[in-house]
Amino acid sequence: MKLTIVGTGYVGLVTGACFAEMGNDVLCVDLDPGKIERLRQGELPIFEPGLKEIVLRNAAEGRLHFTTDIQEGVRFGTMQFIAVGTPPGEDGSADMQHVLTAARAIGRHMSDYKLVIDKSTVPVGTADAVQAEIAKALAERGMSKVPFSVVSNPEFLKEGAAVEDFMRPDRIIVGVDDDRAALLMRALYAPFQRQRDKLVLMDVRSAELTKYAANAMLATRISFMNEMALLAEKLGADIEQVRRGIGSDARIGPQFLYPGCGYGGSCFPKDVKALLSSAAGVGEPLHVLQAVERANDRQKHVLVDRVVNRFGADLSGMRFAVWGLAFKPETDDVREAPSLVVVRELAARGARIVAHDPEAMDRAREALGELPGLEYAPSPMAALEGSDALIVVTEWKVYRVPDFTRMATVLRQPVVIDGRNLYEPAMMRECGLEYHPLGRPAVAGAPAPLALAA
Numbered sequence: 001m002k003l004t005i006v007g008t009g010y011v012g013l014v015t016g017a018c019f020a021e022m023g024n025d026v027l028c029v030d031l032d033p034g035k036i037e038r039l040r041q042g043e044l045p046i047f048e049p050g051l052k053e054i055v056l057r058n059a060a061e062g063r064l065h066f067t068t069d070i071q072e073g074v075r076f077g078t079m080q081f082i083a084v085g086t087p088p089g090e091d092g093s094a095d096m097q098h099v100l101t102a103a104r105a106i107g108r109h110m111s112d113y114k115l116v117i118d119k120s121t122v123p124v125g126t127a128d129a130v131q132a133e134i135a136k137a138l139a140e141r142g143m144s145k146v147p148f149s150v151v152s153n154p155e156f157l158k159e160g161a162a163v164e165d166f167m168r169p170d171r172i173i174v175g176v177d178d179d180r181a182a183l184l185m186r187a188l189y190a191p192f193q194r195q196r197d198k199l200v201l202m203d204v205r206s207a208e209l210t211k212y213a214a215n216a217m218l219a220t221r222i223s224f225m226n227e228m229a230l231l232a233e234k235l236g237a238d239i240e241q242v243r244r245g246i247g248s249d250a251r252i253g254p255q256f257l258y259p260g261c262g263y264g265g266s267c268f269p270k271d272v273k274a275l276l277s278s279a280a281g282v283g284e285p286l287h288v289l290q291a292v293e294r295a296n297d298r299q300k301h302v303l304v305d306r307v308v309n310r311f312g313a314d315l316s317g318m319r320f321a322v323w324g325l326a327f328k329p330e331t332d333d334v335r336e337a338p339s340l341v342v343v344r345e346l347a348a349r350g351a352r353i354v355a356h357d358p359e360a361m362d363r364a365r366e367a368l369g370e371l372p373g374l375e376y377a378p379s380p381m382a383a384l385e386g387s388d389a390l391i392v393v394t395e396w397k398v399y400r401v402p403d404f405t406r407m408a409t410v411l412r413q414p415v416v417i418d419g420r421n422l423y424e425p426a427m428m429r430e431c432g433l434e435y436h437p438l439g440r441p442a443v444a445g446a447p448a449p450l451a452l453a454a
């Protein structure tokens, strides 16, 4: 099939590359000439495991093309994916101008049937707005009879596993209100569901809401666990044991129950805000979700609160190693990352910070700008040298089994404040480290530490 993808951001590029991999003929359109030129040269604007290989292969084999020409894009595909950004506006509602601009362009340039597919995460009612925009543009050209359908097909890609999620989805949500569009969507997704029917067809508005409801539910789970962790600490319980205990109830399930220093990324914070804004707009306050957002804002400060409890409010003259800047492992994305709050607050209290991240240091530099006292370390251990304590913010694999004995000697004070519960407290104690996990009792280093490396 011939597909056009409007927007080569994260979602658009993954969608285009993966559909090309399935044998479709795909044209990706973006307004940014620099981005399109780099993509044509095989340079990717984002880091995502497996993506570069499939972009290069499909481009080389002639199934994946890039252009800045929207007219060429509209003429090309029978299926027109809208995968442009929907950034939060000032009031938290999703800003729809790029989606509507894409819709207008489709209406201005189409001359035969088009299936228009909303891939961006968009508020309920957007498909109707897209429909109206296209109809208006067609009417202006006196071409109101040209048929088209608008469907909603939200993405559920996790950063760091986007290609895998696309190729092996749990479910494919398609909101569609007419038979022709349903038939085409079934054909398009047939290769992805050979083992079982993963297509969940529903009406358009329900599909639009499904995307927000899924992310809001996941954000709720995380905020709930984060509060349970804080409570467990106060009550002398261990959240890791509680997590295993509740996760073994089939109704709850074990995934997405990990307490941490707050959720970040480009989706949860934005989608929670947008859903709250939509709900407020129709006079239906979402009390649970309001609390989720408040709890998450608070959670991002938990690590610095611990630093202050341990070292005092004035941190001038002190130096802290920060492991992990990306909002989660396997990505270079720092949007809404808890690390940004941690680094800014430490700097505001006069501390020096030596940060390390396997992928996200460039993005962090852009996001944080020139902060006094902030430097970046070439390796995790280098960050520890001369630092008073270590703060673990992101659970990258390379941080999971460090040389604890060396850690205890290299740090000026052997203190580890862990926002991801990576380490076994008993092990930390044995290695002479003072360890502050989340939702579990802290431990002081043993007086005669084990020399594990010996």
Ligand code: UDX
Binding pocket: 155, 156, 157, 158, 159, 160, 215, 218, 222, 255, 256, 257, 258, 259, 260, 261, 262, 263, 264, 265, 266, 267, 268, 327, 328
């Ligand atoms: C999310 C959704 O999972 C995906 O379906 C949707 O399409 C986009 O938003 P993503 O933002 O890539 O994907 O990240 P995800 O892996 O879901 O993690 C989101 C945040 O939750 C991260 O900050 C992560 O650290 C945090 N998290 C996740 C926890 O704190 N605890 C958990 O148990 C799981």
